[in-house]
Amino acid sequence: MVHPLDAWEKMYCHYEAPYEVIQRDKPYQMWVDLELPEPCGEEEMTLMMCAAGICGTDLRVYTGERPVPAGRIGHEAFAIIIDVGKKAKEKGYRRGMFVVVDCNHPDAQKRDLHLDGVLGRFYRVPADFVMCEPQRRIIPIDAYLSTQCIAPATAALVEPMTVALHALDYLRKGGPKPREFYDHYLTTADSMPDDEVNLLQGKNIVITGAGSIAVFAACMARINQAKSITLVNRDQIRLAHAVRVAKPDYYFPDDDDVSTKILQHFRTIGGVDYVLVASHGSAVKKAIEYLNPQGTILLVAGIGKEEVLQTDSDIVNLYSIRHDDLEKDIVVHGKPLKLMGVHGTTQPLFHQVLSYLVRGEFEKYGINPLDQITHVVSLNALPHVFALATKGNTIHHTHIGKILVDFRLLGKGIYTLDEYTSMFPQKSREFLTGKGMRAIAQYNSKSIHKKNTFASIRASMDTIVETLEGRYQTIKNKELCAKERKLLEKAFLVANNAYQGMQKERRFRPDGTRFIFHPLDMAEYAITHLSIVDPQVIAALLLHDVMEYTTLDAYYLQEQFGRTVASIAIDLAQDRTFETMPLAHVIDYLHGNAFVPFLRQIGYDEREQGRRNALINLAIKNEQYTRLISTPKHPLSPILKVLDNYTNYAWVSELPPSKIPQRSQEEIVMFKAYIAKCRCTYALPQVLQKDAYDVVALYENVRV
Structure with missing residues (x-):
């Protein structure tokens, strides 16, 4: 099904009217809600989302594996500032500025409290994320956009690419570093100098996993001159995709014999120096078997809270190592090793990733980070997308690499990348290349088009x-x-x-x-x-x-x-003459011309004024349904009436159940009966039939 795409400039029209946001509460409970725009506080800003990514953390929040408070979700975003508070302006922020988001909480003691909420058309950023210093959490990237080397889709990938680079930076520097360590790089063009000590250079690294973090880590390892890069993963389809994107030197399926295979393979080329784990806890035990003595295991992703490792001297909680950026020397089966963890990102590394993109570092090795994208979806489709993504590794019969949201996409569109580019050739180029983005930056919140x-x-x-x-x-x-x-x-x-x-x-x-x-x-x-x-x-x-x-x-x-x-x-x-009829005539009409049997027994209490209006409404619908089924003037009209009712009702599908307004039981029953008769008599299209029944079901749960 094709859903139109807005122009970039038209996206402003969604502001200053109820706009869509993704909400969640219990595991597997997600819906599209409506929020009203509110003015920014002095220390706040409002972002309009242009592109966003869905990551493994979002999926774990959705399933309940990562417990977080109920509310909005999402943290990988490329956005434009459309409103800025007075004190936020003093920090250098302005309307029309393009930004990416570092979701890590400014307080290191609250590292689990990410900035979650970018999966919505607009987001008012809390003051602690706006005003933090010295490192920003809302990172301007206008300078990079002006080169036309950064597109919306690329910018939405910057955050996971920075997470991957952060992990490799610990390997480059020989161990974890506190966030404060990176503060002094803010004076060097906000980027990490390329002549830093690089212990990764000339070393063999194995990366377990085939998700976006693993793929981008392999790409970054290539740029940072690792001697060889090897990917390992259980799912061979995902592994094949990761190999196509990251172009590693070697790759192995993660089976029972993988340790033996890697040992034999690396015996002649110096052994494995580093293992970056972005898959699951069992990969750590396998890594110990093939890693060189004095080698390093770096925990990046996929480590559960209960994951532990039995060493020769004690039991180590792997989740704590990763979560708290710890470093620990261990001995397992007599082999001395180093265990490290990495969590989050830092502002200088954001700029280093952006610098890599602008300088064409990936292209030097034939790598295009956009190849990791497999699906592009609309905001309103996300509840369905999350449900599909947590049931398996495919959507639309295509394996899942990276799912991006194009906020211009209307309706509930879910497309593979090939479908998206073929259906929207011009606008997909804008999304994937950045064409036209500088024009939208010229707007500010005073010129926002109201819907x-x-x-x-x-x-x-x-x-x-x-x-x-x-x-x-x-x-x-x-x-x-x-x-x-x-x-x-x-x-x-x-x-x-x-x-x-x-x-x-x-x-x-x-x-x-x-x-x-x-x-x-x-x-x-x-x-x-x-x-x-x-x-x-x-x-x-x-x-x-x-x-x-x-x-x-x-x-x-x-x-x-x-x-x-x-x-x-x-x-x-509809025949509105019933509104001027005496009520007795209306009831007589319903009894004598009932579209559904229950209307023949319907009664009325003179004291119920609201009920009187409901009966008139039933008479109006009864007359129209009967006329359309028996004697329509145009053969498409009966089907178009289903469409008419559906579009009148469908706006509630984006509300949580508690906010759906009530409709009378009789009205819902009549519409269901009309759908059934229209299906039998006029070959009602299956897609409309399903959509109509779905929206009726929402009302049935709250009917009076």
């Missing part, structure tokens, strides 16, 4: 037309003609003007957006999910509510737009 402005509405319509053109070309093997384009433009302008003239209480949808977004959502769904590419039908969807809520009538629509548009609009218009 309800005409500019934003216009942009949504342009996206729909762009999508229609692509699907029309694919299905009909020809382009839209000038007459069809003019029809769509006219329908949009008439609809937008008409809906703006509606009664004030109807001008906005429950999520705060203007009513016009309802027909726009219908048009987008019809094109992308149902492959409806008839411009007259799309025009009819834009205009389908004007007869019901505005002064425009069927004669006007037929005269201005033709019979197809008028027929669909008549079919989808």
Whole structure:
């Protein structure tokens, strides 16, 4: 299913209206919530996300393996500052500045309390992360972007690449270093000088694991002149992908004989000097077997809290070694070794990674970090993505390397990288190369487009037309003609003007957006999910509510737009005459023309004014459902009515269950009955049927 992509500039329109964020609480419980924007405090800033990555830590938070307080999630991000508090400005931050995020808490004693929350359209950064010094946690990268060597996708990978480099830096320097050790590098162009002591140079290193940290560690080891690099992993499919990206010298499946195989292989080339563990605790015991005496085991990732190692003298908790950046000399089976752990990142290493990218260090060895990306998804798809990623190692039959979020991507799009680049050739190039990013930096929070402005509405319509053109070309093997384009433009302008003239209480949808977004959502769904590419039908969807809520009538629509548009609009218009009928007549109508049997026994208490409105609503829906099933004026109208209801209801799918508004039991039952009859009579598309039933199920859990 194809979901349109916003332009970079249009992303601002989501601000100053309820915007989407990812929330989680219990294990495996995640949903898309809505947050209202709030002004920054003096020591705060607001970020607009451009790209973000999902890492193993996020997945462990989702499954409950890493207990953290309920709330937002995510920490690998590339963003733009759109609002800055007064004191934050004094730290050098400004609107329009591009940044990446160092998620580590400024207080070393709170290293488990990461900055989690970047998986949302906007994020107000807490003061302790904004005001910390001397090392920043929100790191400006404008200087690197200006070279056009850093793209949004690349910038989103900088944080995990820095974690990998931090591990190798301990090997370069011969042991763990406190964060304060790196402070003096802040005066040397914020980067680590290349002429530092490098103990990794000329040494053989084995890296266990095939996730992003392991892959990037192999890439960094190559740049830092390791003699040989070897990858080891259990999953051979993931190992094959890691080998393609990192281009190690050797690789081995992590089976029962891996220690013997590595020993035999390295016997003639000097043995293994370092083992970087980014997989699981059992890899440590295997590493001991093939590591040279006086060799080093560096724990980076995949170590559980209960993982221990029995040495010749005591029992060592491996998690504590990794978590607390400790170093310990050990002896196992008479072999003296060094055990080290690494946790987090530092600002100078962020700049060293960025410097590598700008200088083309990876390209020298034929390495492209973007090759680690296997999937690009939308923000709204993340609950489903997390569920899939924790069930196995594939999504859409493609193994998982790195999953990135393109925040321009609308709907619930989940794409492999190949699908993403083929469906969105121009905009995927922007994401992967950085084209057009400097233009967006010229905006500031005072020029943010509100979603309800005409500019934003216009942009949504342009996206729909762009999508229609692509699907029309694919299905009909020809382009839209000038007459069809003019029809769509006219329908949009008439609809937008008409809906703006509606009664004030109807001008906005429950999520705060203007009513016009309802027909726009219908048009987008019809094109992308149902492959409806008839411009007259799309025009009819834009205009389908004007007869019901505005002064425009069927004669006007037929005269201005033709019979197809008028027929669909008549079919989808509800009969509001029930609102002026005596209630007794309404009940008589329901008893005599029941679309579902329970309406024949329905009663009414004169004291329940709210119930009176509900009965009138049932009569309106009863009349329309009956008419559409028996005598529609256009054959697509019954299906489009399901789409109409679905898009009216679907906004609640992004809310937690406790926030879903109530609807009457009768209304839900009637809609389910209509879906069933429409499926049998008019071949309701399966995708719409499933989506409609899914949103009905949400209401059933909270119905009155």
